Amino acid sequence: MSKYDRAVLNAVASHGSITVAELARLLDVSDQTIRRIVKPLVESSKVRKVHGAIVGVRDPMEPPFLARMNEHRREKTAIARAVAERICDGELLAIDTGSTSGFVAQALRVRSELTIVTNSAFVASTLAMIKGNRVFMAGTQLRDHDGAAFDKSAFDVISAFRVDHAILSVSEIDPARGLLVQEQCEADIAAAMAAVTDHCILAVDHTKFGDTGRRPCVRLGSLSAGKTLVTDRQPDPRFSDLLEGFEIHIA
Secondary structure, three states: OOHHHHHHHHHHHHHOEEEHHHHHHHHOOOHHHHHHHHHHHHHOOOEEEEOOEEEEOOOOOOOHHHHHHOOOHHHHHHHHHHHHHOOOOOOEEEEOOOHHHHHHHHHHHHOOOOEEEEOEHHHHHHHHOOOOOEEEEOOOOEOOOOOEEOOHHHHHHHHOOOEOEEEEOOOEEEOOOEEEEOOHHHHHHHHHHHOOEOEEEEEOOHHHEOOOOOOOOEEOOOOOOEEEEEEOOOOOHHHOOOOOOEEEEEO
16 A cells, blocks of 8 residues: 555545545645545545545544544553553643544543643543543634634633643654644644643654654644653654654653
């Protein structure tokens, strides 16, 4: 399977439904190239073409975010538990909306008296019903494919806090391009959360190191002075320069 095949499948998994034009813009190729890539994927029943869009073959009622949470579950669960072990009862946390962050939220159910600010409806709902927790939903308008908020009120809520840890995720770690996410709004939220803490925890499984096929195009800015990377495999030495300054914890 080529990197473009993986990129198309990942884009469909992330968005649920995506047009040829949107795919071409995301992968920085022509519409004709996208049609050429998609044709064998359709013929092999990996995706479907419906009304001018490319859609996945999963249960159409399963949101793309939950589909992503079903990928690499063992690794993400181990990472989430390792992150939760670093969190103490009563601490204040900012948590973003990545699928690994969703696993972290589930692992944090063993903690008590937490204060959480998040732009993820999944994270908020997972932790809000724990007795003693205080959960603040940052934002009012939620994206349809992952239940994340990126409107102005999301940034206003986050900026009002000072937290012990910001728990963040990325789409890809590239030794030359850095820590990458799919959209500018995701980079902006990460920056907002990093600005209200002295310690960022990056929760990233090993599949995010190197070319993931998703072609993320936005680089995260600098994180806070205290940085921890929690992952499930020791990163390759070619990432050493990029990860300088991180405390690396292998789940």
